[in-house]
Amino acid sequence: MKRSQISYRKAGVDVLGARGFVETIKPLALLTRRPGLLKGIGGFGGLFELAASGAGKRPVLAASADGVGTKLKLAQIAGWYEPLGVDLVAMNVNDILCVGARPLFFLDYIAAGRLRTRVFTDVVRGVVRGCVESGCVLLGGETAQMPLLYRGGDFDLAGFAVGVVDKGDVMSGEKVRAGQVVLGLASNGPHANGFTLIQRVLSKPELKRNARELLKPTRIYVRPVLELLKKNCPVTGIAHITGGSFAEKLPRVLPPGLAVRLTKRSWPIPAIFGKIQAAGVPEAEMYRTFNMGVGMAVIVPARAVSKTRKVLSRSGLSSWPIGQVTRGKQEVLWT
Numbered sequence: 001m002k003r004s005q006i007s008y009r010k011a012g013v014d015v016l017g018a019r020g021f022v023e024t025i026k027p028l029a030l031l032t033r034r035p036g037l038l039k040g041i042g043g044f045g046g047l048f049e050l051a052a053s054g055a056g057k058r059p060v061l062a063a064s065a066d067g068v069g070t071k072l073k074l075a076q077i078a079g080w081y082e083p084l085g086v087d088l089v090a091m092n093v094n095d096i097l098c099v100g101a102r103p104l105f106f107l108d109y110i111a112a113g114r115l116r117t118r119v120f121t122d123v124v125r126g127v128v129r130g131c132v133e134s135g136c137v138l139l140g141g142e143t144a145q146m147p148l149l150y151r152g153g154d155f156d157l158a159g160f161a162v163g164v165v166d167k168g169d170v171m172s173g174e175k176v177r178a179g180q181v182v183l184g185l186a187s188n189g190p191h192a193n194g195f196t197l198i199q200r201v202l203s204k205p206e207l208k209r210n211a212r213e214l215l216k217p218t219r220i221y222v223r224p225v226l227e228l229l230k231k232n233c234p235v236t237g238i239a240h241i242t243g244g245s246f247a248e249k250l251p252r253v254l255p256p257g258l259a260v261r262l263t264k265r266s267w268p269i270p271a272i273f274g275k276i277q278a279a280g281v282p283e284a285e286m287y288r289t290f291n292m293g294v295g296m297a298v299i300v301p302a303r304a305v306s307k308t309r310k311v312l313s314r315s316g317l318s319s320w321p322i323g324q325v326t327r328g329k330q331e332v333l334w335t
Contacts, residue, residue: 012147046139056166062101085126086217092161101163103136113150187295237299259328
């Protein structure tokens with residue numbers, strides 16, 4: 001018996017639609033142009049000229065890959081997707097910033113069961129917004145249609161950032177010393193971490209009621225922190241407070257024999273975290289899971305605290321002394 005014939009489109013993959021989507025986002029990507037861009041979206045590979053990056057005599061590349069996690073499910077409930085694109089950029093450029101790198105370019109990856117042009121265009125608008133804010137090029141990406149893996153309107157996002165830093169300026173944490181001060185930099189809310197727990201403890205009506213607050217995009221710290229380094233503030237360590245929060249991220253910038261002692265409530269905690277805690281999350285779990293209003297931490301000598309805070313304030317960013325480096329076993333202690 002002769003089998004009926006079927007096209008790739010009927011199997012669930014719209015190649016022509018994907019081509020149209022690329023043409024739709026090309027003008028958006030052009031908004032992220034910067035010196036060094038040779039070829040962007042549309043070819044087999046994007047091209048970026050490292051010599052134009054101004055990285056110094058010994059340029060070192062820094063790279064990161066990350067996603068937005070289950071914050072995506074809340075965006076589907078709220079029907080608001082642009083913040084996810086900003087999150088995608090922020091989670092990556094904030095990470096490479098921790099080694100002192102300035103972002104150069106970004107690539108995104110969207111995996112879905114079917115092409116959703118309006119939704120994905122909104123995501124890319126957010127990506128462009130994040131790239132412009134962090135000063136990097138949207139150099140390329142991929143939109144993969146995989147109906148055998150993703151059902152209905154489900155999709156996933158991943159991002160990849162590459163930055164550059166002179167070898168002599170790499171932030172390794174080796175200059176962190178006991179007695180130095182930990183400054184907490186204000187977050188925008190939960191950013192893109194802890195959303196599995198958030199969506200477990202808050203009801204659907206509560207999620208919808210607080211969606212605008214919960215979906216605020218991850219704050220991008222690139223310009224304020226690079227300004228600190230430009231102003232010769234003696235920053236010795238930088239930590240992006242994301243998954244695992246303080247206990248997981250701060251020890252990464254500590255040399256052996258040192259710890260940090262943080263003081264709870266030494267900074268203002270956004271109200272949204274109080275709502276999450278009131279829904280049934282113990283305080284210890286809150287500080288173990290969420291940034292609690294501090295999206296990034298920088299470590300500076302005590303003598304530099306005032307200058308550092310002034311530079312951050314001029315960049316429009318609030319900061320607070322939240323703790324101190326002390327002797328210990330590369331851990332976070334609380335008072």
